[in-house]
Amino acid sequence: METFLWREKSKRGGHRPLFFVLQILCNTKMRTHKELLTNNMPFTRSLFFALLFFVLLIGNGAAQTETRPLPTPESSAAGSKQTLQSLTAKIAERLARPEVRRGQIGVKITSLNTGQIIFQQNAEKYFMPASNMKNFTVSTALEKLTPDFRFVTSIFASTTPDGNGAVKGIRVFGRGDISISDAFNDGDKFKGLDKLADAIVAAGVKRIDGDIIGDETYFTGSPVSGSWEWDDLQFYYGAEVSALPLNDNAQSLSVIPGPVGYPCSVKFTPFNPIVRITNLCTTTAAGTPRTLRIDKKIDRNIVEITGELPAGNAGFSGFVSVSRPAELFVALLKQRLEAKGVAVTGQTRAVNTKTLVPTDMNTEIAKLESPPLSVIAARTMKPSQNMYTETLLWTLGENWRAKLPAQSSRDSAELGLEAVKAFMKEIGVADDAFIQHDGSGLSRHDLITPEAVVQLYTYMGKQSRFSQTWRDSLTIGGVDGTLRSRFTGTKAAGNVRGKTGTIDQVSALSGYVTTASGEQLVFSMVVNGVNETRTRTGLLDDIVVYLANFDGKVDQQ
Numbered sequence: 001m002e003t004f005l006w007r008e009k010s011k012r013g014g015h016r017p018l019f020f021v022l023q024i025l026c027n028t029k030m031r032t033h034k035e036l037l038t039n040n041m042p043f044t045r046s047l048f049f050a051l052l053f054f055v056l057l058i059g060n061g062a063a064q065t066e067t068r069p070l071p072t073p074e075s076s077a078a079g080s081k082q083t084l085q086s087l088t089a090k091i092a093e094r095l096a097r098p099e100v101r102r103g104q105i106g107v108k109i110t111s112l113n114t115g116q117i118i119f120q121q122n123a124e125k126y127f128m129p130a131s132n133m134k135n136f137t138v139s140t141a142l143e144k145l146t147p148d149f150r151f152v153t154s155i156f157a158s159t160t161p162d163g164n165g166a167v168k169g170i171r172v173f174g175r176g177d178i179s180i181s182d183a184f185n186d187g188d189k190f191k192g193l194d195k196l197a198d199a200i201v202a203a204g205v206k207r208i209d210g211d212i213i214g215d216e217t218y219f220t221g222s223p224v225s226g227s228w229e230w231d232d233l234q235f236y237y238g239a240e241v242s243a244l245p246l247n248d249n250a251q252s253l254s255v256i257p258g259p260v261g262y263p264c265s266v267k268f269t270p271f272n273p274i275v276r277i278t279n280l281c282t283t284t285a286a287g288t289p290r291t292l293r294i295d296k297k298i299d300r301n302i303v304e305i306t307g308e309l310p311a312g313n314a315g316f317s318g319f320v321s322v323s324r325p326a327e328l329f330v331a332l333l334k335q336r337l338e339a340k341g342v343a344v345t346g347q348t349r350a351v352n353t354k355t356l357v358p359t360d361m362n363t364e365i366a367k368l369e370s371p372p373l374s375v376i377a378a379r380t381m382k383p384s385q386n387m388y389t390e391t392l393l394w395t396l397g398e399n400w401r402a403k404l405p406a407q408s409s410r411d412s413a414e415l416g417l418e419a420v421k422a423f424m425k426e427i428g429v430a431d432d433a434f435i436q437h438d439g440s441g442l443s444r445h446d447l448i449t450p451e452a453v454v455q456l457y458t459y460m461g462k463q464s465r466f467s468q469t470w471r472d473s474l475t476i477g478g479v480d481g482t483l484r485s486r487f488t489g490t491k492a493a494g495n496v497r498g499k500t501g502t503i504d505q506v507s508a509l510s511g512y513v514t515t516a517s518g519e520q521l522v523f524s525m526v527v528n529g530v531n532e533t534r535t536r537t538g539l540l541d542d543i544v545v546y547l548a549n550f551d552g553k554v555d556q557q
Contacts, residue, residue, distance in 0.1 A: 081517075081552045082550055082552040084118070084552060084553070086552075087118070087550050088118070088119050091107070091109075091119050091543055091546060092121075094542055094543060095107070095121060095539070095543075097539075100527065100530050100536075102530070103527055103528060103530035103536075104122070104127065105525070105526070105527050105539075106121065106122040106450040106524075106525070106526045107120060107121045107122070107450060107523070107524070107525045107543070108123035108451050109454075109522070109547065110454055110458070110521065110523075111519060111520070111522075111554050111555075112458060112461055112512065112521060112522045113519070113520060114555065115458070116554060118521065118554055120450075120451075123450045123451040124449050124451050126448070126449060127447065127506075127508070127526040127528050128444055128446060128447065128503070128526075129441050129446055129447070129448040129506075129526060130441045130442075130501030130502050130503040130508055131441045131501040131503075132441060132499055132500075132509075132510055132524075132526065133436060133446045133501070134380070134384065134389050134439070134440055134441060134499060135456055135457070135499050135510060136420050136424065136436060136456065137389050137392055137396075137416075137439040138377055138381055138389065138392060138473065139423075139456060139470060140419060140420045140423040140424075141373065141377070141392045141396055142374075142377060142464075142466050142470060142473075143464065143465075143466065144399060144419060145373055145395065145399060146466070147372055147373050147374035147466055147469045148372050148373070149373040150370045150371070150372055150373070151177035151179065151369070152175055152177070152368070153172065153175065153177050153180070153196060153244075153367060153368045154172075154364050154367045155171070155173075155196075155199070155200055155203070155364065155367065156170065156171040156215075156362055156363060156365070157169065157170050157363055157365050158362075159363055160204070160363060160365055161204040161205050161365070164206065164207065165205055165206030165207055166205075166208075166209055167205055167207070167210075168210045169210025169211050169213065169346060169358070169361065170200070170205075170210075170213070170361070171213045171357070171358060171361040172196075172213065172215060172244065172329070172330060172333065173215045174215065174216050174242070174244035174245075174326065175218045175243055175395075176218065176241070176242070176243050176245065176394065176395055177245070177368070178245050178387070178391050179370040179371055180192035180193065180195075180196070180245065180247075180329075180370075181245070181248050182247055182248075183248060183379060183385075184370075184371065184379065189247050189269075189270045190332070190336060193329075193333050194336055195368055196333065196336075196366075197333060197340055197342075198340070199366040199367065199368050200337065201341075202366065203365045205365070206341070206342060206343070207343045207345075208342060208343070208345065208346065211346035211347050211349060212330045212346065212347075212349075213350070213357075213358065213361075214244050214327065214329050214348070214349070214350035214351070215244075216243035216244050216350060216352045217243070217351065217352055217353065217357060218398065219241065219242070219243045219394050219398070219412045220412050221411025221413050221414070222413075223240035224240045225390070225413070225438040227437040227438060227443040227446075228438070228443055229444070232442060233296075233298055233321060234295065234321055235296075235318070235320060236250035236318070236319035236321060236387075237386050237442065238321055238386070238442065239322070239387040240321065240323065240387075241387065241390045241391055241394055242324075242325045242326050242329075243326070244329040244330070245325055245387070246325050246328055246329045246332070248319075248385070248387055249321060249322050249325040249387055250319040250320065250322060250387075251268060251269075251272055251319060251321075252269045252270075252318075252319055253267070253294070253303070253316070253319065253320050254266070254315065254316065254317045254318075255267075255294070255315045255316040255317075256309070257310065257311045257313055257315060260283050260284065260285055260311050261283065261284075263279055263280075263281060263282060263283070264281035264283055264292075264305065264309050264315070266279050266305060268303075272322070273331050273332075274327050274331060275301040275302075275303060275322065276302050276303070277303050277305065278302065278303070278304045280306045281305045281306060281308065281309055282308050283310075283311055286310050286311040286313075287310060288308065288310045289308070290308065290309060291307035292306075292307045292308070292309050292316060293305070293307045294316060294320070296320045298323075299324075300323060301322065301324065303320055326350035326352070327348070327350045329350070330348040330349070330350060331348045333348075334348050374472070376392075380473070381474055381499060382474070382475045382480055382481030382482070383481055383482065384475075384481070384482050384499075384500060384501075386441075386442055387440075389439040389440040390413070390438065390439045390440055392439060393412075393413055393416035393417070393438070394413055394439075395416070396415075396416040396419040396420065397413060397414065397418075397419065398412055399419065400416065400418060400422075413438070417437075420436060421436070424452070424456070427455065427459040427463075428455055429452045429455050429456060433448070433451060433455075434447060434452050435448075442503070444503070450510075450524040450526060451524075453510045453524035454510075454522050454523070454524045457510060457511065461512060461520075471512070474497040474498055474499060474511060474512075475498065475499065476494060476496070476497050477492045477494065477495060477496040477497075477498075477544070478490075478492070478493030482500040483498070483500060486537070486541055487541060487544070487545070490549075491548040491549050492541075492544050492547075492548040495514055495548055496511055496513040496544050497512050498510050498523075499511060501526070502533065505528065505529055505530060505531055506526070506527070506536075507526075507530075507533065507536035507540060508524075508526040508527070508540075509524075509540045509544065510523065510524035511523065513544055513547045514548070515547060515548065515549075515551070515554070516548065516550060516551040517550065517552060519553075519554050521554070523544070525540050525543060527540065
C-alpha cells in the first residue's frame, strides 16, 4: 500500500516555504542597485537562494501533479485482492464479539469443488439445529423416493358404480398427499378436495348409499412426535401427521376487539364442522391491559379464547392446528360431492386402525395424484413447513418398511428415521454426527454437527443425481422463502441458497454461496444459547456476506 506525504498548509491555504520567501521580500527596504551590490551582499545571497528554492518548489510540485495525482480511497484499493487470511480473520473477529460471547457457535466453510476447509469452529460439536434438521429428511426423500414420486389418494368401493351410478359407500384411502391444500391450489382451500370429488364423479358415481370412510391406516404411530413441547402442538407449526391431510392440518383464526363491553369478534375460516370455538374474550376500553389467551386442547378440536382485548388493539391473527384431520377431510368431501350433484345417504367417519377398515371395499374406482416430489420439496424447504417434512419422514418409513426382509410392527416415523440414518451413512456422514428425533427439527432433542451438514450439502451439490432438484428446493437470499427479507442490497442476494432454522435461542443457516471471484463455497453455521433472534441472524448473515464479497483465491496456502 502506498503512503503519500502531504505538505502542511498555512491557515491561508498557501504552503509554508512560499510564505517564507514572501516574508523575506516584504521585509526588505527599497535600495538602489549600487547599495545592494556594495553594502548588502549577504542579504543578496539570501534572497537569491530563497528565490531559487521557490522556483524549484513550484516546478517540482507541478511535475508531481502531472505524473501522480493523489488517489481517492476507491482508486487506491483498485485491483487489490483479499487474502484468505484476511477473510478468516474477519470471520473470527465477528464470532468473538461481545453480544454472542455467552452462546455456542459452530461453523464450517469449505470449497465445494476441492473440499478445502476455509474456516471451522466447533464443527464437530453438537448443536440444536431447529429446521436445519429438514436438510437430512428432504435430501433422503429426494434420493430414495426420487423427484418423480407422487402421493396417491385412492377411492375404494365394494364394486364399480351400477347402472344408476350408485355405490354402497366409499373408502378414501390416504397416503399422505400434502398437496390437498390451499398452498398448492392458489389459496383455494377447497380446490384440492374438488379435484378428488371430480375424480369420483368422473368414475360414474351419482349416488353413495352408505358412509364415506376416511382410511388413514397407511401410517402408523402417534400423529405428533413425542419429543415436541406441548405448547407447540396447538399451532400450525406443530400440526399432526395424517394419511389424509387437508390444508396443512391447520385452520385460520382471527380475534379482534368488538364494541366495548361485548365479546371479542372471532373469525374461523373456512367453515369447519368438527372444531368447536368457545369465545369468553371480552372487549375493554382502549388503553387497558391485553390479557387475550388462546388455548387449543391437545388431541381435541376445542379452541378456548379467554381474557380481555382493548378496543383498537390488533388482536390475534394466525393458524391453529386441527386434530384428527381425516375427520374434517371426509366431512368436507361429502359437502363437495353433494355440491356436484352426488347424493350421499350415509355419514362420514375416519378410521386409523386396520381392524376397523371394511373388508369389502377393495375395488379402486378413482384416484388423485399429487404434483411430483420435486415441486413438493421446494414447497417444504423454502417456507420451512414442518408438517410436510414430517409427512415425508413417515413416507420414507413406509418405503423402508416395504424393503425389509420381514414385516415390521415399528411406527412409520421410527422407520423413517432409520431410512435417513442409512442414507447419511451411504454418503459418509458418521452415525454419531447427528441425533434425529423428528423430521422437521421442532424437537429440542435433535442434534447435528456443522461438519455433518457440510458433508450432506457437498454430496447433494456435487455427486447426487438430483443435485439441481435439491438446489431448486432451497430458499434464495433476498428472493423467496425464509430468506426473502435477508441479504437485500448485498452480493449474497440472489446468490446464497440454503436452509434456515429458528426456534427459541437457536438460529442456523446452511447452504451454498458463490464468492466474488466465482468460487462455490459450502457452509453450515449454527448458533445456540443467544437470546435475541436479530443478534443470531445478524451474525450468520454478516459471515455469508463476507463470503459473497471475497474476491481472492480460496486455495491460498
